[in-house]
Amino acid sequence: MNPILSAAALPPTCALPPDFSQSQFRHALGQFATGVTVVTAINPAGGLVGLTVSSFNSVSLSPPLVLWSLAVKSGSMAALLACRHYAINVLSAEQTALANQFATKDIDRYAGVHWKGGQHGAPLIEGAVATFECFNRSRHEEGDHIIFVGEVERCSHRDQADPLLYHGGAFYTGGLRG
Numbered sequence: 001m002n003p004i005l006s007a008a009a010l011p012p013t014c015a016l017p018p019d020f021s022q023s024q025f026r027h028a029l030g031q032f033a034t035g036v037t038v039v040t041a042i043n044p045a046g047g048l049v050g051l052t053v054s055s056f057n058s059v060s061l062s063p064p065l066v067l068w069s070l071a072v073k074s075g076s077m078a079a080l081l082a083c084r085h086y087a088i089n090v091l092s093a094e095q096t097a098l099a100n101q102f103a104t105k106d107i108d109r110y111a112g113v114h115w116k117g118g119q120h121g122a123p124l125i126e127g128a129v130a131t132f133e134c135f136n137r138s139r140h141e142e143g144d145h146i147i148f149v150g151e152v153e154r155c156s157h158r159d160q161a162d163p164l165l166y167h168g169g170a171f172y173t174g175g176l177r178g
């Protein structure tokens with residue numbers, strides 16, 4: 001029998017408890033450089049929803065799938081569970097202010113933001129380096145987050161535009177072209 005499939009090679013049935021603090025975990029995760037997105041939607045009452053998200057990633061080319069995760073305690077949770085469609089806006093290096101604005105509580109996050117409604121109304125932010133208009137395909141509860149898998153119905157991108165980067169808790173706008 002293939003040793004990879006033998007019982008001896010099976011993983012333990014549950015993980016060992018962490019031997020690190022939550023702060024150590026956060027700092028280690030922070031070493032993974034990411035882009036920065038704003039996930040946008042329209043809630044059932046017609047109101048604007050949006051928050052800054054760096055957990056965005058690709059999943060599948062065919063069908064075209066992406067994922068991102070949302071904290072269970074997020075104020076946007078009810079709206080994002082309920083909506084059929086949302087948009088993921090990948091921010092440009094000129095949009096650090098928007099990344100902060102869409103992560104701030106108790107303000108009008110859309111104040112001063114130029115956007116237009118996508119195919120199903122989800123806001124597409126002007127100046128984003130890429131946009132993905134997603135069908136809200138599935139949601140998976142894991143720990144203190146819910147993983148959203150979106151099926152991309154439309155996407156767009158700007159060539160030659162520098163993305164906003166995030167690493168170690170800081171934004172980087174320097175550009176990737178040497």
Ligand SMILES: Cc1cc2nc3c(=O)[nH]c(=O)nc-3n(C[C@H](O)[C@H](O)[C@H](O)COP(=O)(O)O)c2cc1C
Pocket residue numbers: 036051052053054055056069070071073074075076077099100102103104105166
């Ligand atoms: C760079 C950056 C990345 C973030 N990424 C995520 C993320 O992937 N998932 C998440 O739930 N919150 C993330 N946040 C935090 C939310 O944007 C923030 O908590 C926001 O206030 C949540 O809004 P809400 O409670 O109205 O949903 C991020 C914040 C920043 C600044």
